[in-house]
């Protein structure tokens with residue numbers, strides 16, 4: 001019920017269109033029930049001698065010129081049947097277009113709301129959630145709702161209208177034969193309902209197997225380099241074969257069960273039709289009903305059996321739609337991130353002070369402990385330490401991707417968590433470890449934050465990031481497409497593009513989260529030199545595992561298990577016993593080995 005309310009909320013603005021669609025199906029079903037009535041009246045009262053009992057039919061006959069005239073010109077009946085069929089077609093068309101219009105617009109609204117909401121969810125949500133599942137919710141769950149609105153709901157409504165009309169007409173024609181006609185219907189309905197409820201598991205199993213097979217295929221295609229490099233073709237073929245076989249078996253089981261259902265349900269339908277024909281013939285023989293009525297009943301029975309057989313399936317599909325609605329609502333209920341809490345947008349120069357900062361992702365498991373340091377605007381601070389020691393977590397606090405639990409972080413003397421997130425993120429440029437580039441041109445990728453930025457600024461940023469020459473070596477230069485359809489960039493080129501994209505914004509604070517790891521030492525040095533020589537020198541945070549990258553920083557912090565274990569400049573740290581000196585010695589001896597090779 002709660003989910004249904006939610007659906008009505010989404011349908012706001014399209015409810016009337018949907019209602020008109022429902023009315024259209026109602027009229028078209030009424031017209032369906034009229035055809036057998038026309039036939040039975042023709043047989044009994046136009047060709048035969050039976051008097052017309054219904055005053056409505058009598059007045060229509062009078063309007064058409066009377067019984068005798070119609071009997072001489074039976075083509076009039078043919079024309080009426082064609083007219084009814086055309087009219088029914090028009091209403092069916094209206095039903096389809098109106099219901100689809102409402103359904104398509106509603107689902108578009110759901111998709112937009114979902115997409116918009118997902119964009120506003122905090123970074124933490126995206127880190128934790130599975131991309132595949134989110135995509136499934138935005139696509140197949142929304143599609144299930146679309147089908148429910150455009151097809152299933154109108155089908156159920158249509159079937160119910162149809163049953164009600166036909167039962168009413170049948171009852172007016174003959175009560176005994178009506179009772180015989182609906183004798184098997186409850187059994188057919190319950191059989192269909194129970195069957196489809198059970199077979200739902202088969203449907204789900206087959207869907208899941210298909211998803212597993214697609215994931216295997218997708219993984220294989222995306223990771224084709226690893227497959228080739230490790231000669232895993234045989235293993236991959238076997239893995240895919242296993243998933244494919246699983247999918248085939250489950251789908252085959254589903255089809256077998258469905259075939260059994262349709263066969264048994266056909267049998268029940270035949271029993272039903274048989275009962276009506278036998279009992280109807282008996283009543284006709286006894287003179288209780290006319291031949292026309294028997295003809296009408298045989299048409300009606302076929303008309304009501306099909307929707308009853310389908311009803312079970314439609315109801316289980318409707319169940320699926322409500323599950324999808326619930327899954328979508330789960331996302332929509334996730335609290336969004338408020339980017340402009342108190343409209344506090346102070347000027348940021350880049351003086352930063354961390355004082356006894358603690359941070360934890362999970363309660364009771366601090367990842368950062370008692371972090372204290374100071375850095376002046378324009379200076380460079382570097383972090384070095386084992387993997388998982390908390391370096392990325394520390395710098396993620398600056399753009400407020402996460403909130404610190406204890407202590408204080410001040411930017412130019414202002415407590416960080418009082419500054420609007422949108423504002424601080426504009427002022428903190430973050431170059432990530434694994435850069436993501438859009439399937440756009442190189443130029444568009446670099447000036448992502450501001451597409452109207454001048455070409456000269458794009459070139460300057462690219463020069464600082466040491467990628468300008470590489471770009472010019474491509475045939476189309478800055479217009480070269482990146483991504484699946486475009487040029488393949490090396491890991492280092494991608495990192496340098498990401499650096500250019502960040503520094504072009506001239507943010508007063510810039511963070512390089514291990515983003516110089518894929519470039520060679522020389523390029524690394526030239527990028528850092530160019531950064532230092534910039535006019536608007538930013539406060540720079542550098543995370544690296546490479547001593548040469550951090551060595552020129554004004555302050556180096558050595559982090560281990562979330563704590564600062566050493567601090568100083570390169571010269572002071574290499575003269576002090578500790579992790580820094582050990583790493584320095586190891587990397588130095590490796591460099592010597594390389595030189596001696």
Ligand SMILES: Nc1ncnc2c1ncn2[C@@H]1O[C@H](COP(=O)(O)OP(=O)(O)OP(=O)(O)O)[C@@H](O)[C@H]1O
Pocket residue numbers: 127361362367385386387388389390391392393394514
């Ligand atoms: N989103 C998260 N949720 C829970 N725990 C996390 C999350 N991100 C990181 N961690 C944990 O926090 C700790 C610190 O991770 P962090 O990424 O900050 O380390 P790091 O020093 O940057 O490592 P690396 O050098 O490998 O990038 C690790 O134990 C990690 O498993």
